[in-house]
Amino acid sequence: MSGGGRSRCPDCGCAELVEDSHYAQSQLVCADCGCVVSEGLLTTTFADEGHLQEVTYSRSTGESEQVSRSQQRGLRRVRDLCRVLQLPSTFEDTAVSYYQRAFQHPGLHAARLQKKEVLVGCCVLVTCRQHNWPLTMGTICALLYANLELFSGTYLQIVKVLGLDVPALSLADLVKTYCSSFKLFQASPSVSVKFVEDKEKMVSRTLQLVELASETWLVTGRHPVPVITAAAYLAWRSLQPGGRLTCSLSRFCKLAGVDLPHPAYLRVQELLDILLRMAGQLAWLRILNLDKQTVVKHIGDLLQHRCILLRQAFRDEAEEEEGDEQQQEEGEEAGSSTLEMPEKKRPASSPPPLLPPCMLRPPKRPCPTPADSRVTGEEDISDSEIEQYLRTPREIKDFQRAQAASQAGTSAPITS
Amino acid sequence: MPYDSYLHIFLPDELNQENTEQTLTEGKQGVERNHEIQGDPSRLQSVSEKNSNGICTDNFNLSNSGSNPLPTENSTLPSPENSSSSFFPLTSMTPLMPVTPVSESSGIVPQLQNIVSTVNLACKLDLKKIALHAKNAEYNPKRFAAVIMRIREPRTTALIFSSGKMVCTGAKSEELSRLAARKFARVVQKLGFPARFLDFKIQNMVGSCDVRFPIRLESLVLTHQQFSSYEPELFPGLIYRMVKPRIVLLIFVSGKVVLTGAKERSEIYEAFENIYPILKSFKKA
Numbered sequence: 001m002s003g004g005g006r007s008r009c010p011d012c013g014c015a016e017l018v019e020d021s022h023y024a025q026s027q028l029v030c031a032d033c034g035c036v037v038s039e040g041l042l043t044t045t046f047a048d049e050g051h052l053q054e055v056t057y058s059r060s061t062g063e064s065e066q067v068s069r070s071q072q073r074g075l076r077r078v079r080d081l082c083r084v085l086q087l088p089s090t091f092e093d094t095a096v097s098y099y100q101r102a103f104q105h106p107g108l109h110a111a112r113l114q115k116k117e118v119l120v121g122c123c124v125l126v127t128c129r130q131h132n133w134p135l136t137m138g139t140i141c142a143l144l145y146a147n148l149e150l151f152s153g154t155y156l157q158i159v160k161v162l163g164l165d166v167p168a169l170s171l172a173d174l175v176k177t178y179c180s181s182f183k184l185f186q187a188s189p190s191v192s193v194k195f196v197e198d199k200e201k202m203v204s205r206t207l208q209l210v211e212l213a214s215e216t217w218l219v220t221g222r223h224p225v226p227v228i229t230a231a232a233y234l235a236w237r238s239l240q241p242g243g244r245l246t247c248s249l250s251r252f253c254k255l256a257g258v259d260l261p262h263p264a265y266l267r268v269q270e271l272l273d274i275l276l277r278m279a280g281q282l283a284w285l286r287i288l289n290l291d292k293q294t295v296v297k298h299i300g301d302l303l304q305h306r307c308i309l310l311r312q313a314f315r316d317e318a319e320e321e322e323g324d325e326q327q328q329e330e331g332e333e334a335g336s337s338t339l340e341m342p343e344k345k346r347p348a349s350s351p352p353p354l355l356p357p358c359m360l361r362p363p364k365r366p367c368p369t370p371a372d373s374r375v376t377g378e379e380d381i382s383d384s385e386i387e388q389y390l391r392t393p394r395e396i397k398d399f400q401r402a403q404a405a406s407q408a409g410t411s412a413p414i415t416s
Numbered sequence: 417m418p419y420d421s422y423l424h425i426f427l428p429d430e431l432n433q434e435n436t437e438q439t440l441t442e443g444k445q446g447v448e449r450n451h452e453i454q455g456d457p458s459r460l461q462s463v464s465e466k467n468s469n470g471i472c473t474d475n476f477n478l479s480n481s482g483s484n485p486l487p488t489e490n491s492t493l494p495s496p497e498n499s500s501s502s503f504f505p506l507t508s509m510t511p512l513m514p515v516t517p518v519s520e521s522s523g524i525v526p527q528l529q530n531i532v533s534t535v536n537l538a539c540k541l542d543l544k545k546i547a548l549h550a551k552n553a554e555y556n557p558k559r560f561a562a563v564i565m566r567i568r569e570p571r572t573t574a575l576i577f578s579s580g581k582m583v584c585t586g587a588k589s590e591e592l593s594r595l596a597a598r599k600f601a602r603v604v605q606k607l608g609f610p611a612r613f614l615d616f617k618i619q620n621m622v623g624s625c626d627v628r629f630p631i632r633l634e635s636l637v638l639t640h641q642q643f644s645s646y647e648p649e650l651f652p653g654l655i656y657r658m659v660k661p662r663i664v665l666l667i668f669v670s671g672k673v674v675l676t677g678a679k680e681r682s683e684i685y686e687a688f689e690n691i692y693p694i695l696k697s698f699k700k701a
Contacts, residue, residue, distance in 0.1 A: 136649060137649045137650070138649070148650075152647075152650040152651075155647075155650075156645065156647075156650075159645070165641060165642075168634060168637060168638075168646065169648075169649070217630060217669065219648075220630075220632065220633050220634060220648075220669040221633060221648060221652035221653065221668065221669040222648060222652065223648055223649055224648060224649065355630055356630050356669045356670060358668075358669065358670045359630060359670045359671070375589065375591040375592055375595060376591055377590070377591035377592070377593075377594030377595045377598075378594075378595075379595060381595075381598060381599055381602050383606075385569075385599070386599065386602050386603055386606055387606070388551075389550055389551050389552045389567065389603055390549060390550055390551065390603070390606060390607070391548070391549055391550065391551050395551075396548060396549060399548065400548070
């Protein structure tokens with residue numbers, strides 16, 4: 001774009017004039033010799049320069065040209081967080097770019113500092129997720145001293161606003177990272193020799209238990225970390241049942257040096273239930289009459305044959321529906337058990353359905369029947385019905401007196 | 417005259433409210449039956465569109481059809497001796513059936529759990545006076561700048577603002593929400609304010625149902641990534657944002673589905689019919 005007025009450079013006579021800006025000053029420069037033909041006014045307004053009006057910083061171009069201090073601080077925080085988490089350097093750049101993009105959105109641009117701080121964590125989390133780096137929200141919130149509620153709101157907002165495609169947390173990687181953080185792989189003053197375990201064996205058995213949990217509906221809809229804690233606990237105990245059967249979950253977590261998430265207790269019970277059912281399908285285990293403590297000794301065997309045992313131990317409801325009219329007796333070891341019988345006629349010894357625990361519990365209260373649909377919305381409203389909600393004059397006086405008394409009571413300490 | 421009276425279904429609520437106020441001042445005996453006898457214009461129009469016979473026959477057909485007999489104590493059918501106007505109460509016809517209540521594919525009908533509606537009472541209100549004179553009202557200006565009023569039948573709650581605007585929540589159907597809003601307006605009227613009943617509008621409808629089989633949420637989020645958000649660390653359910661109709665569904669592992677964001681009942685049914693085949697494909701885990 002060449003400026004108005006002169007169309008040739010006075011020095012070399014070239015017609016190619018380029019509008020350029022030297023910092024904030026616009027200049028007309030010759031493309032050939034570089035001679036400055038004319039200079040613009042020192043102004044950063046959007047408005048017509050002839051008016052020479054003052055504008056606020058937010059309306060000027062200065063904002064888009066410079067990075068604001070708040071944004072600079074945020075970007076620094078992003079880099080710091082990446083370094084603390086020891087993430088690869090490529091993650092840093094991605095996270096920084098997400099932060100910059102997010103910052104441009106008006107909703108996040110004008111947010112409180114607390115939210116901008118949390119935004120730092122969200123950008124790092126998204127980056128990690130996209131590279132399948134297992135980082136939980138709990139970890140980030142702990143590092144940033146952030147409230148999980150605020151974090152979740154900001155995270156969902158930023159995913160929607162930036163239109164990001166965030167893959168799910170990869171459970172297998174999380175297991176490996178989480179288990180590697182245990183302090184059980186070397187003897188120490190707090191960890192006696194009988195508690196020390198080989199890392200590879202522990203990780204692999206925990207992984208198998210987590211897979212088992214995931215197949216049996218114990219993972220869907222639940223926070224992933226307690227499941228992994230529970231699986232690690234059972235795996236560790238089963239690898240050397242001798243000295244470890246009596247060790248409780250809380251003691252295990254103390255030994256390992258990790259926090260004990262409260263739901264882990266329930267997950268342990270649920271996993272043990274599943275394992276007991278599977279054990280019921282193996283003849284040599286059935287005669288042992290296992291309970292929740294003793295089944296731990298056989299976890300290794302159960303995991304080895306888990307596919308078959310699961311299929312035998314639990315009736316797959318979906319297969320049943322497609323099942324044909326053959327009515328088979330529920331199998332012992334060898335046979336499979338697809339019962340084609342209506343609900344009521346099922347024998348008591350039929351295998352239970354493989355369902356999430358929330359579906360197996362009895363409903364808390366019966367679902368209320370839907371309301372009668374005869375209402376039109378235009379029915380008469382009787383006066384008596386409305387008057388039941390109004391106070392009589394006597395009641396009003398009593399209420400006012402009571403209010404005054406209570407206010408006098410609360411204001412007395414102040415006045416006296 | 418009977419055919420002329422249908423003109424009022426195309427007129428805003430206001431004019432019929434004025435008629436009501438007039439009849440109220442006339443006296444109580446026998447007048448209570450003629451209150452607010454207009455129907456919801458948009459719904460009535462859609463009924464008439466469906467029925468090729470037109471509006472007039474619609475009314476008579478529906479009121480004479482035997483499926484839902486009218487409750488006699490609240491009958492708004494005109495009888496010559498007690499109606500002082502010759503308006504035909506169009507609302508005496510049975511409530512509209514949903515567009516596709518039971519589809520052949522799913523056989524499950526979502527139940528409405530909550531309706532949020534707003535109405536304009538069109539007069540400035542003294543909230544302190546309302547809180548003082550009404551038993552069922554609470555007002556704590558330091559916490560929230562509105563009176564919270566509750567009635568027992570239908571079991572609903574209203575937020576009444578000093579500008580005269582009111583929000584009514586907790587009803588289980590559109591008609592009940594309208595009835596409840598009218599009752600709240602009547603309470604405010606009885607407290608001495610010239611409350612009207614303008615621009616009644618349903619703002620949100622929430623429904624829920626149960627497909628009765630477990631759903632693999634992790635797989636669902638993989639196949640429907642652009643619509644779903646599943647973060648077990650934050651919330652146990654999957655948040656599915658359907659584009660058409662614009663409804664948000666909360667899908668849980670137990671097979672229970674919550675649908676919200678609808679302005680019309682049909683949107684909820686349509687959304688469920690859209691999601692059911694998707695959920696069924698995850699049935700065989």
